[in-house]
Amino acid sequence: MKRRAKPPRLSALAIGRDNHFNLIRFLAAVAVLVSHAWPLALGRGTVEPLKTALGYSLGELAVFVFFGLSGFFIAGSYDRQGSALSFVTARAARLLPGLAVSILIVALIMGPLVSRLDAGTYLSHPDMARFIVQNILLFKPQYTLPGVFTTNPYPTVEGSIWTLAHEVACYALILFVGLVGALSRRRVMAVLLALYLIAWVVAPYLGDLIHPRLLQTRLLSLPFVFGASCWIWRDYITLRWPFVVGLIVLTWAVHATVFAFPMLALAVTYTSLWAGYCKLDPLLMFNRVGDYSYGIYIYAMPLQGLVVWVWGDMTPALNIALALPLTLLCAVSSWHWIERPALTFAREGQRGSLITRRIAPRR
Template identity: 30%
Template structure:
């Protein structure tokens, strides 16, 4: 077998992969990592100062970069933007409202036995919803709720990434208007390398007075653009198992031996490796048809806080984590069937009754 033959790829199986399962697993890793903070048991497993949740978010972003870039290349600008808003925003808004209207009052009753002052004590429920409507989370607490838990006054420490996810969507939305970006791998590679260079020198941003949002954006943008690069690679040359295996090994080596910016630099290898693994691992048919990973991600934190309030820690961390997985799964399934899938079907015209709806989630 010649080297050319060995490296020849096959078209990526967009309909026959396990990306829904992989994203759900990454969301579960975020829940696991946050459990230690929320329970007041330290920071949990870490690598180069980043817990497992941070690395799981990196996995979300590389997969998202791949799929979202494909969506932009294949759809018109208006259609693309409408689909992206429909995928993220309705479920996000419902989560905010549920937190303010249901979770917050439950917390008040458990902690104080009364709802006195709930509607008027800053941050009021209305302020919580209104202040976070733009995806940029500026309020994490509601009044006196969650004052008595180990990680106080924070209803959802996971939502902050959605703002930067959507900025990445807008970045690809703008880039997709340029023919040179749509037809060539080179611009994507240049942008990716530029984003990594910014992250490597992120200390300069602080000295120049740039805010935390700038730092967080360039912490996550290289992962997304790494997925973008891999989209163009796979679109032109297909998926090759030997390159997939090599990518997994290279990603691991770079992440382990290059602290600080190794994860960002390794993101194309992460993306290729995860996409390759998703062609090997089989997923249950129900998960293939129902992407509950986004709902799992956005509801895990409030479920974890409520579980603490109701004494779930008394049985130890393993039982606590199991209880939160069960509670989060119920809300994630409800979010998918009641909010996310209907919203996406609405913007797509409600066609293809019973057909699976596959859309990237953060």
């Protein structure tokens, strides 16, 4: 009798690009758009149906997916590059060009067209300049523009970008761990992980000593750290559907306890990795079209507000139907004209620097 083949370790799966992570991130970004349709169409405080059932909105769950996968791939990125400069360059190229172009389009093209202020007053308004600078730099993001969407049920121009500053904070955590040489030393990482978990538990009890934004980072960093841990201990992890089911059942079992969010973060991260490496050949074709998730994420909310401004009162379903095609158009354009060229430029610059260092004469 033949023995069943042992399922491959995560380290064996995490080789090459034959996976479904572009598709998963795409669906997560669309889920954020769908989730935002309720408050944008019906007003602030409107509860999305899924949040009533699960305690978390579809958009919140999608953000946890983003952070869990990001932890895995960002830890892997630093591990492979082994250079702080290359790591920072790659991360900046992935985030900033697409974000900067989207903010400029929203502020300088869409804003003057829909603002209740005349163009001169709008363009000279200090809040317009702050919107551009603070949102591109991710420093105290500003979510409104002068006179824009003021009659909408939810008069906000931007919203989703609030998570990007926390994403950068998580990048900084990986950078720190990499710089001190701990990322490839599992025993040291185990100690650091234990210290992180202790700090995670203690932080809410420190009251005013912890800034509210740090508490938000604390929340989102947990799936990120779980994802990074999966990369660090990838030689010991297997991805199996019974484990997925078990984690989901455990998450439901502890939903009314202090372990609710940690179990949810772990379940979401593990399930996302399992789904990403469940190779279904027809779905792999999606990788040929590009990675449109970031473009969807940064363009969705302004365009959802725009369709409300143009067509007036609407249901969440109509908001999704009108905004999704426009968002996809902007996301496709952003990937092919902004994001991918920026990533290519960054990679070529890194290769050039590496070649220069190799051939430079020794002194």
